[in-house]
Amino acid sequence: MKTRDSKSGPAPAAGGRRKFLNRLWLVLGGLLAAECAWLGGRIFRQRGQATGKRRKLIAAGRVGTFEVASVTAIGPGGFFLARLRDGAFLAMSRTCPHLGCSVTWEEKQNRFVCPCHGSVFNRRGEVESGPAPRPLDTYPLRLEDGVVKVEISSSRRREEFVPGQAVRPPGPAERQR
Ligand code: FES
Structure with a gap:
């Protein structure tokens, strides 16, 4: 029967969990960036309308x-x-x-x-x-x-x-x- 010592690296379950967390952070970061872009665009449009800066x-x-x-x-x-x-x-x-x-x-x-x-x-x-x-x-x-x-x-x-x-x-x- 094999046993793992502390020098042989993380257990496979821990590696999988880390990958999952990394992907989760990537997805959350992407969602946050998309949200910021949407909010920024909306504020910019509203400010343009309020100040009449939309020129034609x-x-x-x-x-x-x-x-x-x-x-x-x-x-x-x-x-x-x-x-x-x-x-x-x-x-x-x-x-x-x-x-x-x-x-x-x-x-x-x-x-x-x-x-x-x-x-x-x-x-x-x-x-x-x-x-x-x-x-x-x-x-x-x-x-x-x-x-x-x-x-x-x-x-x-x-x-x-x-x-x-x-x-x-x-x-x-x-x-x-
Ligand atoms: S709308 Fe009355 S004169 Fe033009």
Whole structure:
């Protein structure tokens, strides 16, 4: 009959138990890591929603494709892109600030018109006749590599038009810098 002494290593049952415990720790560690990743992603998403940092940027088109003194309805984001007489761009919401109907651009009248209660706005979105109490909201806009990009995730309420709301493409001197 064989006997085991202390120098011959652990008994087979002890080795099996150690392997089992090692695997158990691996599984628990993996579950913990997955849980942390899920929680982290959830917190990140909630924080982004709470602070409005989820940005939606629409590439409306190349600068040169928009004529000066024109208004273009941009489908994907549901907004109007006006190019003013000085060449600057202004992105505006389609939502009437009276009760929220969608305004339309009437090319022949050179005006935005709300079909619900008849408010009229000029090319810059300013009220020409009510009942709308204020101009059409704007969206942040930037020109990058000759492309007009509009951030439609956050509209800006305004009480009047000021030139800083519109973005001008760089002139020849600025382009050479
Ligand atoms: S909702 Fe536009 S005028 Fe009333």
